[in-house]
Amino acid sequence: MDDxxxxxxxxxxxxxxEVFDDDSLVAVPELTARDIAAWDSFGHLRLVFxxxxxxxxxxxASQVPSFDSVGELANIIAxxxxxxxxxx
Amino acid sequence: MSGExxxxxxxxxxxxxxxxxxxxxxxxxxxVGAGATVAQLASYxxxxxxxxxxxNAIESMRSESVSxxxxxxxxxxxIGNSTLEPLVPVLVxxxxxxxxxxxxVVADFGQTIQEATVAxxxxxxxxxxxxxxxxxxxxxxxxxx
Numbered sequence: 001m002d003d004x005x006x007x008x009x010x011x012x013x014x015x016x017x018e019v020f021d022d023d024s025l026v027a028v029p030e031l032t033a034r035d036i037a038a039w040d041s042f043g044h045l046r047l048v049f050x051x052x053x054x055x056x057x058x059x060x061a062s063q064v065p066s067f068d069s070v071g072e073l074a075n076i077i078a079x080x081x082x083x084x085x086x087x088x
Numbered sequence: 089m090s091g092e093x094x095x096x097x098x099x100x101x102x103x104x105x106x107x108x109x110x111x112x113x114x115x116x117x118x119x120v121g122a123g124a125t126v127a128q129l130a131s132y133x134x135x136x137x138x139x140x141x142x143x144n145a146i147e148s149m150r151s152e153s154v155s156x157x158x159x160x161x162x163x164x165x166x167i168g169n170s171t172l173e174p175l176v177p178v179l180v181x182x183x184x185x186x187x188x189x190x191x192x193v194v195a196d197f198g199q200t201i202q203e204a205t206v207a208x209x210x211x212x213x214x215x216x217x218x219x220x221x222x223x224x225x226x227x228x229x230x231x232x233x
Contacts, residue, residue, distance in 0.1 A: 021108060021141050042174050046136060 008055075008074050008081075015054055016070075019047045029071025055081065096133065103132035111145040122149055123156040123189065130184035139181030146180055150191070159189035165211040167195040167203045168222035175222065200227075 001009070012027035020038045025031075033039040039047070048064055051057070051073075057080040067073045092098065104110065107129070114125050126149075129142055149156065164179065166172050176192045183190035193214040195203035200223070203211040211219065 018108070018137050021137075021144065023108075046140075050135075050137060 004081075005074065005078065008077055009070075011054060012051075012070060012074060012077075015047070015050050019043065019050050027070050027074070029069065029074065031070040032068060051077065057081065098133070100131065100133040103134055103138060107132065107134075107138055108141050111141050115145050115148045118152070118154055120155065121157075122154050123159040126156060126184050126189075127159060127187060130181055134181060136178060140177040142184065143177035143180040146184065146189070156189040159184060159187055161189045161191070162218070163191045163193060163214055163216040165193050165195070165203075165214060165216035165219035166222065167200050167211060167219060168224070169198070169200055169227045170222070170224050171197065172222060179220075 009027045013025065016025040016027055016031075016036075017023050020036055020043065022036070022038070025036065033044065036043075044065075044067075048059060052059060055077055057077065059076070059080070063076060067076070110129060114122060114129070119125060126142070126146060132138075134142065146156065162183070166175065166179075172194050176194060179192060180190045193211055193216060195209070195211050199209075200221075203209045204219075204221075206212065
């Protein structure tokens, strides 16, 4: 994991803990919504809004429901930060 | 003056970095002066996540019969035509900033008229001090353009 990716995961750990109020959470690629009881549809939206604010990015509406794992989420964030996303 | 001033509550002090821990500690403390501490925690510039943490702390203390004095108790009925549950922690946390111990009773989805008019409804049974009627545009059957 390179430094930029590591930084994304560190920030995601802070965000997951804040959004779901659980200090035991650690952002790892294989973590999914099924692993966190509070990660329901509204939790998902709060997570999206918090990530957008924290990273200064904006997800396309089509991307919002599609995060199946934290790994996938981190990849999308990295693409957004680097400007290589193909969102429409 | 921009809309962000209001959206971000920019006139309030920034929340401490250990805000969540302070909320958790308050719940654990069973403090007899919990209400004053709740009001103090609510006085910061809280985002939606923090308001939820504070509201959960209030609910935890309430469930353990911890007094929230000197906050003023108030029961609010909430009815509307959309999903209302996400509103509750925001209302509860924000009310504490104004010295109110707010308890929300939320009507079941799609039961706006029944809750308002039937004597034994969930809302009427709770005898709320006030009722928030949160209707979106779909309630008014406006013509589509």
